[in-house]
Amino acid sequence: MKSLKNWILMMIAFMGVQSASAQMRxxxxxxxxxxxxQPLGSLKDYTDKTSFRGWRAGLQYQLNDQLAIGIRSGYQEFFQKLPRAVYPIKGGEISAVQTRTLQVVPILATVQYQLTKPDAKVIPYxxxxxxxANMEYNKYYGEFSDKYTGWQFMATPEVGINIPFGQGSPLLFNASIQYTYSPYKIQEITNYNVVQANVGLRLHIN
Amino acid sequence: MYLMSASLILTASISSCSKDPLKNMTDEESRIYVTNRADSVDFTTYATFSIADSVAVISNTSNDRRELTDYDKKLIADVSAAMVAKGYKLIARTGKPDLAVNLTRIDNTYSSVYYDPGYWSGIGGYYDPFYWGYGGYGYYWPSYYQVYQKERAVSIDLIDLKNPKNNQLVAIWNAMLRGSGVWNINNVDSMVTAVFAQSTYLKTSN
Incomplete structure (x- = not known):
């Protein structure tokens, strides 16, 4: 939480000096x-289905033409239903339809480096x-849930492009690929490995 | 700062996107069939059994009683047939059977009071061990018996009549049917088939 406080203080400071730097946006x-x-590794043993239920949103502050810092959150849900099967339990068996879900809500500090100047038609970064990240693991046996929630460290490198809608436009198209790792361990999951694709918009507002 | 607040509100509303596994779940998918056994018991050492002539109904809203509805008759018939198919011989209660089969419907739907099988044994209306020829005995519920709350369930218990310990009859196997529709007569066949099929150790030496 200390780093978050620092980030907010830095943010306020940068807002104060923004007029000093002459930038395109x-x-x-x-x-x-x-x-x-898409889950990878042991996460795949829990649910190997691609998740189409996700989004992310953030705020970013441009320190200069190429370097920016920010904060980002979002949501991703993994979901898989398995047909009825018999699973061993301590001292017996259980026959059930399993529904496996994992809901992930990260809160991340971000840094981004743009590989071209802001007047380029395509800005790779x-x-x-x-x-x-807040992880909610919920494995249902029939209608009965076996649920675990907790926080875990998360790191995620990313490559992407921004395409301005016209030169100097404050609105940019975004497309990126990110790899996400978290040393998350629960039940059959020994770590969290995911490759994620994002498409969306960036708007410069102030 | 209003942007930061907006992003916080966004984050807070994240959970509303999640897919509820309990929606669109059929009654069949909601049910689980749990079997528990005493590890030290060799089920091939038993040859004969007898089954209760009615089903105990225990509830947290009304007095416990025995009933013989169409559902109960079907449950008795199906469990008897499954035991016979496993090789056990059905004999009269007075013929000194090796195993007793107790059947119980549990109705805990109207409160979340915890329910522990040990608690049934003291209740009138539940099978007094006298019913099995053991006047003055109690039941012993080993630790593998589980605790349930706030639901309707059906319990099938196998009681060892051959080896009473310290004036107690020991339960050596239990099947618990849980979820939606467990009290529906149309589901008795599939539920009983499932619990006996998954208990592969339950067989005679024949």
Missing amino acids: SPLSVNVDYSIA VGLGAGA
């Missing part, structure tokens, strides 16, 4: 993306996010 932007995520 205002430095503060918001972004919203739709996300599709690389980024890194790090922070914590």
Whole structure:
């Protein structure tokens, strides 16, 4: 939480000096993306279905023409229903239809480096996010749930492009691919590995 | 700062996007069939059984009683047939059977009071061990018996009549039918078939 406090203080400070730097777009932007995520590794043993239920949103502040910092959150839900089967339990068996869900809500500090100047028609970038994620693991046996919630560290490198809608436009199209890792361990999951694709918009607002 | 608040509200509303696994779940999918066994018991050492002539109904809203509805008759017939198919011979209660089969419908729907099988044994209306020829005995419910709350369930218990311990009859196997529709006569066949099929150790030496 200390780093979050620092981030907010930095943010306020940068807002104060924004007029000092002559930039093509205002430095503060918001972004919203739709996300599709594919589980990898042991997460695949729990649910191997691609998740089409996800989004992310963030705020970003441009420190100069190429470097920006920000904060980002979002949501991704993994879901898989397995036909009725018999599972061993301690001292017996259980016959059930299993519904496996994992809901992930990250809160990340981000840094982004744009590989071209802001007047380019296509602005490729690389980024890194790090922070914590709220994980809600819920495995249903029939209508009975076996649920675990908790927070875990999360890191996520990303590559992507921004395409302005016209030169100097404050509105940009965004497309990116990110890899997300979290040392999350619960039941059959030994860590959280996901490749995620995002498409959305970025709007410079202030 | 209003943007930060907006993003916080966005984050707070995240959970509303989740898919509820309990919606669109059929009654069949909602049900689970749990079987528990005493580890130390060799089920091939038993040859004969007898089954209760009615079903105990225990409830947290009305007095416990025995009933013989069409559902109960079907449950008695199906469980008897399943035991016979496993190789056990059905004999009269007075013929000193090795195993007793107790059947119980549990109705805990109207409160969330925890329910522990040990609690039934003291209740009039539940099978007094006298019914099995053991006047003055109690039942012993080993730790593998589980605790349920706030639902309707059906319990099938196998009681060892051959080896009473310290004036107690030991329950050596239990099947618990839980979920929606467990008290529906149309589901008795599939539920009883499932619990006996998944208990592969339940067989005679024949």
